[in-house]
Amino acid sequence: MGRARIRESSFVLKVALMTVVPMVALAVVLGHSLGATVREHALDGAESEAALVKRLAGEGALASAARAGRTRRGPPEALARRLKRLVGVDEVTALGIVDRRGQVVYATDKARKVPAEGEQELREALSARRATAAQRSPEGGEPAGETYEVYVPLLAGGGSGPVGALRVALDAGPIESAIAADTRKLYLFLAIGLGVLCAALVRTVTGASSRMKSQAAGHEHAALRDTLTDLPNRALFNRQLESALTACPPDGQVAVLLMDLDRFKEINDTLGHFNGDLVIQRVGERLRTVLREEDSVGRLGGDEFAMLLPKAHGRDAAITAATRVHQALEEPFTAGGLRLKVEASIGIAVYPEHGGKAGALMRAADVAMYAAKKAHTGHEVYAPDQQQYSPARLGLVAELSRAMEKRELVLHYQPKARLATGEVAGVEALVRWQHPQRGLLYPDEFIPVTEHTQMIRPVTFHLLETALERVFEWRSNGIDLSVAVNLSTQMLIDLDLPDEIGRILARSRVPTRYLEIEVTESAIVYDPRRAQIVLEALHEMGLRIAIDDFGTGYSSLVSLKQLPVSAIKIDKSFVMGMEADNDDAAIVKSTVQLGRNLGLEVVAEGVESPAAWSELASLGCDYAQGYHLSKALPEAQLMRWVCAYREMFAAATGPVPAHIEIPAGAASA
Numbered sequence: 148m149g150r151a152r153i154r155e156s157s158f159v160l161k162v163a164l165m166t167v168v169p170m171v172a173l174a175v176v177l178g179h180s181l182g183a184t185v186r187e188h189a190l191d192g193a194e195s196e197a198a199l200v201k202r203l204a205g206e207g208a209l210a211s212a213a214r215a216g217r218t219r220r221g222p223p224e225a226l227a228r229r230l231k232r233l234v235g236v237d238e239v240t241a242l243g244i245v246d247r248r249g250q251v252v253y254a255t256d257k258a259r260k261v262p263a264e265g266e267q268e269l270r271e272a273l274s275a276r277r278a279t280a281a282q283r284s285p286e287g288g289e290p291a292g293e294t295y296e297v298y299v300p301l302l303a304g305g306g307s308g309p310v311g312a313l314r315v316a317l318d319a320g321p322i323e324s325a326i327a328a329d330t331r332k333l334y335l336f337l338a339i340g341l342g343v344l345c346a347a348l349v350r351t352v353t354g355a356s357s358r359m360k361s362q363a364a365g366h367e368h369a370a371l372r373d374t375l376t377d378l379p380n381r382a383l384f385n386r387q388l389e390s391a392l393t394a395c396p397p398d399g400q401v402a403v404l405l406m407d408l409d410r411f412k413e414i415n416d417t418l419g420h421f422n423g424d425l426v427i428q429r430v431g432e433r434l435r436t437v438l439r440e441e442d443s444v445g446r447l448g449g450d451e452f453a454m455l456l457p458k459a460h461g462r463d464a465a466i467t468a469a470t471r472v473h474q475a476l477e478e479p480f481t482a483g484g485l486r487l488k489v490e491a492s493i494g495i496a497v498y499p500e501h502g503g504k505a506g507a508l509m510r511a512a513d514v515a516m517y518a519a520k521k522a523h524t525g526h527e528v529y530a531p532d533q534q535q536y537s538p539a540r541l542g543l544v545a546e547l548s549r550a551m552e553k554r555e556l557v558l559h560y561q562p563k564a565r566l567a568t569g570e571v572a573g574v575e576a577l578v579r580w581q582h583p584q585r586g587l588l589y590p591d592e593f594i595p596v597t598e599h600t601q602m603i604r605p606v607t608f609h610l611l612e613t614a615l616e617r618v619f620e621w622r623s624n625g626i627d628l629s630v631a632v633n634l635s636t637q638m639l640i641d642l643d644l645p646d647e648i649g650r651i652l653a654r655s656r657v658p659t660r661y662l663e664i665e666v667t668e669s670a671i672v673y674d675p676r677r678a679q680i681v682l683e684a685l686h687e688m689g690l691r692i693a694i695d696d697f698g699t700g701y702s703s704l705v706s707l708k709q710l711p712v713s714a715i716k717i718d719k720s721f722v723m724g725m726e727a728d729n730d731d732a733a734i735v736k737s738t739v740q741l742g743r744n745l746g747l748e749v750v751a752e753g754v755e756s757p758a759a760w761s762e763l764a765s766l767g768c769d770y771a772q773g774y775h776l777s778k779a780l781p782e783a784q785l786m787r788w789v790c791a792y793r794e795m796f797a798a799a800t801g802p803v804p805a806h807i808e809i810p811a812g813a814a815s816a
Contacts, residue, residue: 198299209313244314273312371386400498405453406492492520544593559785564770698717
């Protein structure tokens with residue numbers, strides 16, 4: 148605060164100096180100029196007074212004396228007496244008559260010649276026919292004190308010009324006093340005017356400084372605060388975090404909680420952004436109430452909030468704070484006339500365990516938050532095995548363009564067979580990245596983070612084209628296999644997707660029935676309205692649509708009935724556990740029955756044993772995928788596997804066996 152005041156005072160002083168100093172200089176110049184004008188005005192007065200003396204003395208007599216020149220007798224006696232009587236009247240100290248040659252004809256002060264100070268004025272009077280005046284100091288026996296020498300031209304008539312001049316010596320004292328008085332008044336007025344102007348200027352500058360300070364404070368507040376909730380924004384929260392880390396003692400801990408509201412987009416899309424903003428505001432208010440006084444909460448943007456615990460006592464304290472947040476959100480929010488249940492996923496990171504700097508700590512909390520969202524656990528503490536959103540994986544996104552150009556993104560294909568006949572009906576395309584430095588990368592290492600960038604679109608279309616190119620080649624070689632391709636959430640809500648897939652199908656010359664689109668339940672519920680529009684457009688094109696990982700998401704039976712779905716795929720976690728877990732077996736059985744009742748084909752993923760194959764066949768499941776049939780294979784291996792499988796299948800006679808025995812080496816050739 149003290150430094151701010153010093154800066155403000157310094158600013159005012161600088162502005163004052165920059166404006167007042169030039170004004171003072173201007174006032175000095177103006178005063179000097181006006182002072183000269185005052186003096187000239189005083190001299191004009193002296194000249195007027197000398198002209199009056201000339202009239203009183205009689206210009207004709209004075210001109211005659213000047214024209215007669217110097218004589219022994221001097222001017223007429225009457226004229227001399229008249230001149231002497233005028234001496235002493237109105238500051239007149241001496242009078243004299245000067246002829247045209249500059250010779251003194253007569254002088255009441257016995258002056259014998261024109262003083263040097265008056266020679267120029269005399270010449271001007273004799274040539275310009277006007278009175279002129281000059282100031283001089285007396286010498287010798289002349290009257291004490293300074294005088295003004297005024298020379299008034301004497302005209303004899305006839306228009307021939309002055310014949311001489313009347314010298315009038317005036318006492319300088321009264322004139323100088325008048326000049327001094329006028330000058331004092333002038334400078335007084337200038338001083339008063341300058342003072343008023345300076346006061347107004349200082350007031351204006353001070354007011355402007357206050358306004359600028361207020362505006363700067365307002366701009367700083369706006370720059371560091373979220374306009375909707377008035378909570379610290381990302382920039383201010385990062386400052387607070389860095390300050391907390393700097394102030395943290397060697398044995399202290401700082402916790403960061405990163406929170407994202409679950410399915411908040413549904414509120415915005417259903418009730419509008421106004422009600423969505425209202426919910427955001429009230430969430431911010433509740434977060435303030437559950438934190439301690441020394442803690443802080445900020446809104447980073449959208450539906451993302453961050454909480455800072457500068458004096459956390461380990462991860463348990465952070466977990467306790469996260470639990471309080473969940474409890475605070477349990478009370479429904481009212482918006483748009485509805486009571487809304489708002490849930491959140493929270494990621495927790497603790498300094499110094501999970502990061503030594505603010506950026507690292509925020510990234511760790513972000514990773515943990517996504518882990519909590521994916522696992523539906525409410526909150527998670529950061530762990531290294533959650534690093535699907537690590538900086539290293541984020542760096543992979545920047546390499547995807549090059550990877551597509553270099554054909555580093557390849558597809559492996561996992562066969563899908565009919566349980567009733569054992570016939571291979573199609574394959575699922577699964578992406579792999581043959582990275583030049585890191586080797587073969589599986590999709591979990593780069594697809595999740597890619598889904599949150601603009602690169603997911605070109606990657607998806609690249610993989611679709613690659614898959615359909617293979618289908619065209621297979622058909623050319625007499626192998627009819629359909630291919631299933633997974634779509635991410637971002638692609639499913641892209642309204643341009645159907646048109647783009649249509650163009651890819653046209654370029655590849657592959658019939659629509661050979662392409663199947665797989666989507667997850669979570670992708671559908673992310674934006675049900677747009678997802679339905681896209682899925683219906685794809686269905687009208689003739690594409691088959693399957694819901695992948697069925698049973699792990701939130702789709703309702705109503706949405707399942709309304710969507711143009713052709714098949715559901717039971718998640719492998721249930722299929723792989725059904726032999727040992729009665730609950731998993733019941734889920735698989737009920738899902739198969741549900742699909743059949745709705746007229747949908749049912750595909751079981753994760754079939755890894757003959758017993759599972761037999762059980763699924765007895766339940767009426769349509770298709771099976773899994774290691775019992777084959778793992779995902781590169782294209783060359785897939786073709787060898789298909790050929791070997793079909794040879795074995797064609798050689799079989801009688802009833803279809805309960806399980807398929809893969810020819811030795813077919814899948815690993």
